[in-house]
Amino acid sequence: MEPRSAAAVGRDFPYTAKTLCYIEVAEDGTVSHGVDAGAYERARSGESRLFAVWPGSWRSDLFVIDDLDEYARAHGLLHDQQRTGLADHEHAVRWTLDPSEKKPMGSYITVRVHLDCGCAINDLDAFAKQMRAQQGWDIATTGGWGGSTTSGTYMRVRRKSLDS
Ligand SMILES: [Zn+2]
Known part of the structure; x- marks a missing residue:
């Protein structure tokens, strides 16, 4: 199953929801979950890819975090004038x-x-x-x-x- 696009969801994607589970997949295939502060930089530089599981009431969806700037703004890593x-x-x-x-x-x-x-x-x-x-x-x-x-x-x- 192909992951869905978080960018396609836009600002409605719940980047900071506590129920969202982030998964980081490094270039060498190492998988870690729960991202740290360095995840944004590693994803930006292509060292890893970020995914998120968005749990629903009937099924959960896997998303690829393909809009890293939106991710960073939601987490306060980039200043977001529109949101704040x-x-x-x-x-x-x-x-x-x-x-x-x-x-x-x-x-x-x-x-x-x-x-x-x-x-x-x-x-x-x-x-x-x-x-x-x-x-x-x-x-x-x-x-x-x-x-x-x-x-x-x-x-x-x-x-x-x-x-x-
Ligand atoms: Zn001001």
Whole structure:
């Protein structure tokens, strides 16, 4: 059976789904499953090929990961402006204490973030990574977050990291 094409599925392919099982087949035929950070580079250079099993309720399908850039964007290895809403630039950030915050002196506080540069925060992990690099913010990516471009996006940030 020929594997199906992940590229043909496009953005609907669940690259980061926990149920997806990745298989890497090296040039010499060695098979490993569960890919590491180097898999993208090895696949790009042709040292290996990447496959994924997408389990369905009736049967599972084998896919070849033939759009490696899409794979890398989904895994945060390549910046993806379309998916994250975030340009790859220095953001113009404003923040205020969120009205819901009852402990403004706590180690983590809820803030409302506005981006005057026009970016939208659709992916908190990607935003946290950028803000750590740009301003040293320590954003809690495991807690709740949300909002809109008009009211701002609320998120938990380590208070002391906002001062730097
Ligand atoms: Zn921006």
